[in-house]
Amino acid sequence: MDLLNKIDDPADLRKLSRAQLKPLADELRSFVLDSVSQTGGHLSSNLGTIELTIALHYVFNTPEDRIIWDVGHQTYPHKILTGRRERMHSLRQLDGISGFPRRDESEYDTFGTAHSSTSISAALGMALAARTKGEDRHAVAVIGDGAMTAGMAFEALNNAGVYDDINLLVVLNDNDMSISPPVGALNRYLARLLSGRFYAAAKNVGKSVLPGPMLELAKRLEEHAKGMVMPATMFEEFGFNYIGPIDGHDLDALVPTLQNLKHLKGPQFLHVVTKKGQGYKLAEADPVLYHGPGKFNPAEGIKPAVSSKKTYTQVFGDWLCDMAAQDKRLVGITPAMREGSGMVEFERRFPNRYYDVGIAEQHAVTFAAGMACEGMKPVVAIYSTFLQRGYDQLIHDVALQNLDVTFALDRAGLVGADGATHAGNYDMAFLRCIPNMVIMAASDENECRQMLTTAFHYNGPAAVRYPRGAGIGATVEPILKPIPLGTGEVRHAGKGIAILAFGTMLAPSLAAGKELNATVANMRFIKPLDVALVKQLAASHDAIVTVEEGSVMGGAGAAVAEALAAEGIVKPLLHLGLPDKFIDHGDVSQLLALCGLDAAGIAASIRKRFDKGEPRLVVNN
Template sequence: MRHFTRPQLKQLADELRAFVLESVSATGGHLSSNLGTVELTIALHNVFNTPEDRIIWDVGHQTYPHKILTGRRDQMHSLRQRDGISGFPRRDESVYDTFGTAHSSTSISAALGMALAARTKGENRHAIAVIGDGAMTAGMAFEALNNAGIHDDINLLVILNDNDMSISPPVGALNRYLARLMSGQFYAAAKNVGKTVLPAPVRELAKRFEEHAKGMIVPATMFEEFGFNYIGPIDGHDLDSLIPTLQNLKHLKGPQFLHVVTKKGQGYKLAEADPVLYHGPGKFDPAEGIKPAAASKVTYTSVFGDWLCDMAAADDKLIGITPAMREGSGMVEFERRFPGRYYDVGIAEQHAVTFAAGMACEGLKPVVAIYSTFLQRAYDQLIHDVALQNLDVTFALDRAGLVGADGATHAGNYDIAYLRCIPNMVVMAASDENECRQMLSTGFHYNGPAAVRYPRGGGIGAKVEKNLATIPLGTGEIRREGKRIAILAFGTMVAPSLRAGEELDATVANMRFVKPLDVELLKRLAATHEAIVTVEEGCIMGGAGAAVAEALAAAGIVKPLLNLGLPDQFIDHGDAQQLLAMCGLDAAGIAATIRQRFGKGEPRLVVNN
């Protein structure tokens, strides 16, 4: 590809875009973002000596063209499926995937680390971070820019992939010419000569003239205040602009910042018209587009969205907060109905949590809608800004547990473990849709920090009551009376545990609260059963089962105990139900493990849980 002529590269772009559309429509996955990065991907691999030169794709959901060009075209049929290739860059998948990404705003930090490592090792290679305009809202990106700007002898290029046309004016021939001029050797040399040769007053006048001239045509160059040489904006779909600009930048020392403007869904009219709908579609016919889905089970996300609107109507102190996940967290209707109480803070989870803490200090009742995997990014703020001050903030933790096709980077496997150790926290796990609504009301009315975890997708089909009923704090319930074995199930594991309980004639409890744990119920079950089994869709280490073990030890109760949950490993992408079965967390797996451990005879005390 590096020897292709410009017309051949343009033909390649057309073929690559068509293949991305064909491939994603057959497997499902991210579409709009990948259609928007075709030319940029081609230009980067054409100009730079990859993989020796490192490209770090921020978030990484726009890397399908990159994967196809770097030897994985024949594997695209397995995208995001078990034993198939990932929907994000992975270092163990290809030498061209130089840094694993999936959460946003990490690329500049990683690229700077690689650039400085190259300098330390005496290696002459480039580090390129490709970051979207959404990811630039995160503080981590600016922390990296601030750190990078002091190093004027590194080969670092940051590319802002601006795919929101409202941020920048349309680009054209004038901007293309300006980008070439600014990235050229003559311009760079002239600036350097001016710094050393011109007298100070003239140098200052020249600097002001340069800034004024650039400011008339391009956006405010605050990036230059960080120490970067700012270029752009240029058309990210124009190879005649991209390639010469990148070639010029390749020969410049110091931190470089290139601003490119792209269009999500480029080249596929349906995705261009509705990039949100085509952001992460399932399988569809490209000729017909995405058709409205048939009625299916109510999703937990929609349960939350409906509850949020209903509770907001009942309590004018409720504030809804999301870190750039309005659609994903089910807050579209809330924003429409309560625009003055809706806040999208951008991809800034740390800020979202402390922002909520500030509102809680003033007597408001913020609800932070956030994915379990993303709350990990604000752990310090959760502890010090919310829990330590015992502030009234409710956390709606979507995507708790395994998430399927998005894999280990998006799985919410750790929230039980990292939340239950924090003083003042209340932690609840919903077993069905109606219980999720009740728990949200319970957390909202609790005067302190509370979290409700619920999974991705649909529930078991439970009828959702429209009232705003609550659950008594720290109380579980017996869902099935049995003999010998007591299964203590948390959240999504209640349904398969009930099926396993039928097979084993075991007692099944829906524990509901991870914290405060229903210790009285636990003691009663321990006194009337020969063994205890805990089941959770979360990590075993430090999880709900560990909480049960601690409570038994504190009460001086010695009882055979089996903890079932997710193993101490990262679980790759695949069908969520298949992954649960692989972990022994479907009904058959739960029953088989209990039978294997305890059999039909007397339960035995087992040290290795």
Template sequence: MYDLLKTIDDPAALRRLDRRQLQPLADELRAFVLDSVSQTGGHLSSNLGTVELTIALHYVFDTPHDRIVWDVGHQTYPHKILTGRRDQMHTLRQLGGISGFPKRDESEYDTFGTAHSSTSISAALGMAVASKLHGDNRMGIAVIGDGAMTAGMAFEAMNNAGVEDDVPLLVILNDNDMSISPPVGALNRHLARLMSGRFYAAARAGVERVLRVAPPMLDLARKLEEHAKGMIVPATLFEEFGFNYIGPIDGHDLDSLIPTLQNIKELRGPQFLHVVTKKGQGYKLAEADPVLYHGPGKFNPAEGIKPATTPSKKTYTQVFGEWLCDAAELDSRVIGITPAMREGSGMVEFEKRFPDRYFDVGIAEQHAVTFAGGLAADGMKPVVAIYSTFLQRAYDQLIHDVALQNLPVVFAIDRAGLVGADGATHAGAYDLAFMRCIPNMTVMAPSDENECRQMLYTALQQPNPTAVRYPRGAGTGVATVKQMAALPIGKGEVRRETSQPAGKRIAILAFGTMVAPSLAAAEQLDATVANMRFVKPLDAALVRELAETHDAIVTVEEGCVMGGAGSACVEALLEAGIMRPVLQLGLPDRFIDHGDPAKLLAACGLDATGIVKSIRERFLANGVVGGQSSVKRVA
């Protein structure tokens, strides 16, 4: 089994194969991807669709000398397998294992780290320009999907690249929305070879030289050429950017891919190859439902993914989706916006019930936020459902287009905190820090499912931009109450009070998901626990009260410590002139790798055991707490 694939430990071994061996290799590689992902979980449909393209790229180009940048990066499993990581695939996306995305520190073949979309053309152009300046004749290759081409950044890069006449840049559009029918595929195979061939390039350049003496004739010739190509291929747009457009070609046909890439290798200047592939190629179940098989957990390939049993606990995403539908039922001004994350953000039912008020703007986070601002400016109630990590991409719009104008946009921020297998690129570690410094913002963090629902309702009632950030996955098991009531703004609540005497009293100020482990830790320590609820405006009065009645303060958040919610508490104490020993717990000042979320939180000291350990080491072991209580005030 996998007899050919076992011989490929690097692309050099691949390039030693006879061309006739490549299709059997592709069959083995596809089977290996399916077998591997079914055992570990991970991205499947997109990887099954890039098998032949990956083989062709490593076969034709001298990687890693030639640089391949994979946009988004979740389609790189075939690439990883062919570049020496075949025997590590069983560790995919696991703690201590290989990443599900390209990582520069994992392999020299991962020339640029990716996971967020639409960055590949910019990076590949930078590499191509560096190659030109170094004079080392290396190609910069960007592989970008049709979805990622909806983002403005991709077109910004193409606009820049189009004026670089002699940079060795190739942009490959992996168009996997549909497959090419056989007649069109055969025709386009011939056309792609023609357009990428030396004869076509030489003839085109020669005609331009001849006709340059008669500009009107040259202009006419160019228009005729554009018209002739435009009848068969959608070349006009990309050629207007200064690229030589080639394709579309069948991305599963090695006999089309390889000669086309070999021809392109001889060309100079920006080249654009349009490749059409099919998500889930070669696995019928994934072909039929590529969304279901986009990122499955473990499953039996012979049986496929079985319907999940109804979980005992709702996910926060489900809570949001249900609330949004309820809110839209009550108020016709409620609008739902997602940047290409309908399923992930829980908006499937909303789209079905309120199609006129549902907007999937594509992978365009900047536009999503400003679009919401425009809606709010004219009386609508927009709700932007967005992952924490992707809101980072629209930070200027959050400030300039929403907060500065104090527009009532609701941000439902999913995947806040650690996200597990997707790792550092998708972690929502920074939202509390980057939002709490923005004027006019209200920021909330729920401790359970029902509080999340009530916070979302509260956000919708506010006259200013308001964010509710919640984690991936299931909640604590608390039932949601159908009736909704607005929470008092900027007010937390004490969930547990210590029975310790003065001198031994510890107060834990917990935010969002950290309330539950803080309560568990407090049972061991006999500490007070406050569910702070609001990061901005902070319940400064509660912070002061707890500082005055306790001997030490601990803040706990599932976000970066630097500039986060704990920092807000320290600032409140300084403002009040109160000096108390403070321990800030949160995500450390480093990028947290992929792995099981519970294990990652434990490694960061953010489970109950870790919280107890940190408090004992900081306050109890060295006698900071345990003596006579006294509140120090600074004038």
């Protein structure tokens, strides 16, 4: 690491000779592999951006020139070269550095990117802001080919193409992979571009370092050659000067090309081809497996995890296949998260009923609505945090028309290492205000299966939220048995305090309830709320405590308060849940404890509120 250890910021990098960049890339790749193997994190995507990262920081005057990474899970080399090498051991851990760009972490992280397809919009905003302020700096958006499938990217291209005097560069990092294998017409289009070898050669005419007049002459020759080969690319029709495709691992091609583009005005588009997992044979062979591994030994590779507990994602995948075997109207829809949402087996068994729409959450929701209009029963498997992107479509295209669409909300609640950008903290709040919606929260694996069945049989929009990772080890019954709509259940009888637990908070609430001799109810439904049970518990107890792994503001506890108010019932209330702030990355159990949502925290909060006055707790001796 002789070269890498001397680089504390990109200014140090720019002092190196061109000949030193290749050995630096080797050192950086080794460092990324070693670092991620010790902390876990995104690996394949970062091994694929080593040379591109070096070239961008070598050519552009960062941070004065802005680089926006899209999606941000490919920024580990960027973090290492921008002064965070010594903090990589804390990656995605409590109080450590984020796995994504964060503006409050470094001046080199010019825009926070963890959801995809935002970079071109942000870069255009920065480029036009520079023009408005009379500042001479560049804005560079580095966007993956998967992220290019989202409509927002094309909205930005459409907007940017009319400005011929801005310093904007879009770099398409084309690795033929997002997280799952690529889908859709755009991928086919990029493949055709790559197959045009003569066109690629023609486009590279004059791309060596040439000064002013010679460069202009080369450009004219290039345009003439291009016209004889094929029509203008789609990106040129948007108003961009398209260059490429070029090898994204060839620094001898990357550096001079970027140097030339830096001197051109107007929107520029550079198409680079990289390989996910580059330089680590195991990741090259299986980039999906090595997309986001935990800790592993690089010499041995990732070993299959052995666990007696099923993950909620596996429970959903099994349920999807079982229900599809029963009902031929079921179709499964995912916005580019086949593996993450547990749909690999479903695609294998029911390929004609499996639809991956690409990274396009808005389209996924309205696509499902169209299916439902024709009598199909779509199941949209989507992370809670990504459903936020399809909120307008959920309201106008699904709920307003009361269409029969089931939403399987994976990663509901805190998600741990991925942090605030991926946490599903708001779905209960933003869903329950929508008419016609049914919302359920699973407390264990078997209940998750039952709730999915309930949602599927409900004739309208329904959502089931469940967390990331393994459940509590509950036995999952093979029968597809629904739960009576809008019903909760008392799981522990006590006195004085009634704890109303939603979803994952049932287990810690039961532990706290037994310690305090409090009654504990598994509410199961956020909407329709079991108002009869709420009234019953309010009548027989001195106070009500609601507990949820979601935002307190507008969440399930607020629904209980509204129900009591509507009935004219005045009762002391304590709402426990996630606070009104973004929760950083860290181990989920640590984060829940910090939020007071483990058993000890729940009991402590109840004691603090009610031990000092009425009602008195009846504590179990």
